[in-house]
Amino acid sequence: MSGDQYLNFNSDLQYIKGIGPRRAAALAAEEINSMYDLLYNFPRRYLDRSTVCRIVDLNTTYQDLEVTVIGKVLSGELVRRGNRAFYQLLITDGSGTVKCTWFNGIRYIQKVFETGDLVAISGKPEFRYGIQFVHPDYDKLDQEEYSGQNTGRIIPLYSSSAEMKNKGLDTRGLRRIMAKIFQEYTLQVPEILPAELLEQYKILPVDEALRQIHFPDDNNQLLRARTRFKFEELFYLQLIMAVKAKGIKSIHKKFRYDGAGEKLRKIYEKLPFDLTSAQKKVIKEIWNDMKKPVVMNRLLQGDVGSGKTVVALLVSSIAISSGFQAALMAPTEILARQHFKTLQELGRPAGIKVSLLIGGQRKKERDEILQEIESGESHLIVGTHALIQDNVVMDRLALVIIDEQHRFGVEQRGKIIKKGMNPDVLVMTATPIPRTMSMTVFGDMDVSIIDEYPQGRGKVTTRIVQKSDIESIYDYTRKQIKAGGQAYIVYPLIEKSKKMDLQAAVEGFQYLSQKVFPEFSLALVHGGMKSQEKDEVMNRFKAGAVQILVSTTVIEVGVDNPNATMMIIENAERFGLTQIHQLRGRIGRGGKDGICVLVERNSSQKSGFRMEILTNTTNGFEISEEDLKLRGPGELYGTKQSGFPKMKIADVIEDKKIMLLARSEARKLIDEDTHLRRKHNQPVREHLLKYYSEYLEFLEIL
Ligand code: ADP
Ligand code: MG
Numbered sequence: 001m002s003g004d005q006y007l008n009f010n011s012d013l014q015y016i017k018g019i020g021p022r023r024a025a026a027l028a029a030e031e032i033n034s035m036y037d038l039l040y041n042f043p044r045r046y047l048d049r050s051t052v053c054r055i056v057d058l059n060t061t062y063q064d065l066e067v068t069v070i071g072k073v074l075s076g077e078l079v080r081r082g083n084r085a086f087y088q089l090l091i092t093d094g095s096g097t098v099k100c101t102w103f104n105g106i107r108y109i110q111k112v113f114e115t116g117d118l119v120a121i122s123g124k125p126e127f128r129y130g131i132q133f134v135h136p137d138y139d140k141l142d143q144e145e146y147s148g149q150n151t152g153r154i155i156p157l158y159s160s161s162a163e164m165k166n167k168g169l170d171t172r173g174l175r176r177i178m179a180k181i182f183q184e185y186t187l188q189v190p191e192i193l194p195a196e197l198l199e200q201y202k203i204l205p206v207d208e209a210l211r212q213i214h215f216p217d218d219n220n221q222l223l224r225a226r227t228r229f230k231f232e233e234l235f236y237l238q239l240i241m242a243v244k245a246k247g248i249k250s251i252h253k254k255f256r257y258d259g260a261g262e263k264l265r266k267i268y269e270k271l272p273f274d275l276t277s278a279q280k281k282v283i284k285e286i287w288n289d290m291k292k293p294v295v296m297n298r299l300l301q302g303d304v305g306s307g308k309t310v311v312a313l314l315v316s317s318i319a320i321s322s323g324f325q326a327a328l329m330a331p332t333e334i335l336a337r338q339h340f341k342t343l344q345e346l347g348r349p350a351g352i353k354v355s356l357l358i359g360g361q362r363k364k365e366r367d368e369i370l371q372e373i374e375s376g377e378s379h380l381i382v383g384t385h386a387l388i389q390d391n392v393v394m395d396r397l398a399l400v401i402i403d404e405q406h407r408f409g410v411e412q413r414g415k416i417i418k419k420g421m422n423p424d425v426l427v428m429t430a431t432p433i434p435r436t437m438s439m440t441v442f443g444d445m446d447v448s449i450i451d452e453y454p455q456g457r458g459k460v461t462t463r464i465v466q467k468s469d470i471e472s473i474y475d476y477t478r479k480q481i482k483a484g485g486q487a488y489i490v491y492p493l494i495e496k497s498k499k500m501d502l503q504a505a506v507e508g509f510q511y512l513s514q515k516v517f518p519e520f521s522l523a524l525v526h527g528g529m530k531s532q533e534k535d536e537v538m539n540r541f542k543a544g545a546v547q548i549l550v551s552t553t554v555i556e557v558g559v560d561n562p563n564a565t566m567m568i569i570e571n572a573e574r575f576g577l578t579q580i581h582q583l584r585g586r587i588g589r590g591g592k593d594g595i596c597v598l599v600e601r602n603s604s605q606k607s608g609f610r611m612e613i614l615t616n617t618t619n620g621f622e623i624s625e626e627d628l629k630l631r632g633p634g635e636l637y638g639t640k641q642s643g644f645p646k647m648k649i650a651d652v653i654e655d656k657k658i659m660l661l662a663r664s665e666a667r668k669l670i671d672e673d674t675h676l677r678r679k680h681n682q683p684v685r686e687h688l689l690k691y692y693s694e695y696l697e698f699l700e701i702l
Helices: 020-028 035-039 143-147 162-166 171-184 195-200 206-214 219-249 262-270 277-291 308-321 333-350 363-375 410-419 435-440 467-482 495-516 531-543 577-584 605-616 620-636 656-672 679-696
Strands: 005-007 045-048 067-081 084-092 097-102 118-123 132-134 137-140 154-157 185-187 297-302 325-329 354-357 380-383 397-403 424-429 446-450 460-466 486-490 522-525 548-551 564-569 594-600
Touching: 020 162, 035 171, 067 097, 118 132, 118 143, 137 171, 154 171, 171 185, 171 206, 206 219, 219 297, 219 656, 219 679, 262 308, 262 333, 277 297, 277 308, 277 424, 277 446, 297 308, 308 325, 308 333, 308 380, 308 397, 308 424, 333 354, 333 380, 333 531, 354 363, 460 467, 460 605, 467 486, 467 564, 467 594, 495 522, 495 548, 522 531, 531 548, 564 577, 577 594, 577 605, 577 620, 594 605, 605 620
Parallel strands: 005 185, 097 132, 297 424, 297 446, 325 380, 325 397, 354 380, 397 424, 460 594, 486 548, 486 564, 522 548, 564 594
Antiparallel strands: 045 154, 067 084, 067 118, 084 097, 118 137
16 A cells, blocks of 8 residues: 655655645644644544444434434525524435534634535434434534445544635644645654563554554554553653653752751751641751762742741751851732742741842842842742842752742743752642652652641631622621631633633722622732732732732742631632632631632533532542542643643543553663663664654753
């Protein structure tokens, strides 16, 4: 079947038969730049003739089941009912007719179909007004595919962007090109999995797997091909982790902490509270790491309010006792300032000099601070990413602590590491990371967990209410505030709909302050404000001058007002579970009990069910595990931030078994051949460097 023209992963797409420069540009816009990208652009799903349903056989037993029908377009029309419009397609397969209905994207969908088009429609049938599919998945078919010549063949269905469709690269167009590639060319692609593994686990070789994933012979071959690519993807992910872990563990420190920590004792003796045993445990773990000759790379997890700041101070004091500097990086200026104050106070008994370095400081002030840092007069430097600017000289930096790491890019972490002397790194996070994730995304780090709250924390009760109950919630809030309490009212703000969300928060604030709580003092704080303005509002709230703080999610991390006992979260269904869990950690901090009210504005069975868990548990790990199941790792840990390559085919949760295997094999490989220097590992090394180098930044071990 194959022709005598050879293709490899680097082949230029525009020279492939049927592509050309215009189509290559449309593909490039979707990050399909090379033959590798095109071959690894796997079908979105498959049309398996043996599972297609005849329309005449569709009955209510198919309700809630995903079914596929194949048919011809009879008509398509725009229907108006009252002030509503929708687009409706009528399709027949000779045995009966179905309707396909679109309420959204009408303008686009109107142009997609023409009478006589042959289509495969997939979705859950509804049995109102005849048989109907609402917003189904659709693919156009060729005559040959439609009439089922080559019966039994499984047909790949591809995704494509509007631009690709414009250039003839809809699912049919792509399918034709992929067919050409396999029929008229010979693939010469390297096997990028170790030969031993192919043999041991009976994994399909790469060329065969590529053919089977695009044009499967049967379901069994398809499964084998998919399994191979899942394994391959997870194997490379785990290789990255293994290389990182090995790389960091092989960095020897050029310094030793020899001052045994008298400063630690001095601070400890003067603390206004005793440490929890969990805090003591993690300090020991961190100290143990610091004593080792290789640099520390540790993750400190602890819920909001578990007391991570004092841990940061105490371990910093170990470095400082030995004559070194430590740096604490916070994600926002508000937090940096708050840390600065806390650390200054708690560190005073040991004579620790803390400096604050943030953007927006006046030049004179900034120059003075830079001077303090450079001269070594500052012991502990607190700041935002301003800390990692080039003109900050920290010669004696031995320990870097990063607060709320998931908000920091991986590059930033790399930059600060480069500035120092390969310092010890401690990353602190309040996002409980489910075990599944700590094995993948954070697989290169050691983990310490604070699994206990300080005593005297109030209990926070969480309730879900519908919008119809909101008045009684406002009444309750009024009573709380009259009794001396304070409240947060939080609005969602999501990057995608930022403008509208901000407007909703501003309008909400106006409504609340004028109509609902005119007798109280309210203030608004949101991420679009200057940091000075934000600080001012937060300070007035802390001082009690503001009784109700209306905010977008900027309060999520860190900010502390022990007098706040009430929190109302608006449109709670739009938040992630972990996000709500962190938000509610802001209340009940001063020993008084708190109440968190989740207001559902747009309720569906799904969101109610989802949020239920928040009323049942305060265990952050359980909550994040649930979040992970519901929303997937991409949402929880942004790709870039986490240094987590986007998964094309594997699912770190569903494919856990494959992941565990990939993990142990990847570790074994890196243990045996750390630098991947052996000849038979060359294809793996080359592939890793070529396609995953951005995840291996600041590691020179390969
Ligand atoms: P987080 O882990 O969210 O950063 P913080 O470090 O801000 O938590 O601590 C939350 C509050 O608990 C602070 O007011 C802090 O002073 C207090 N705190 C920390 N450790 C203890 C402790 N062992 N006992 C009592 N209060 C503590
Ligand atoms: Mg904190």
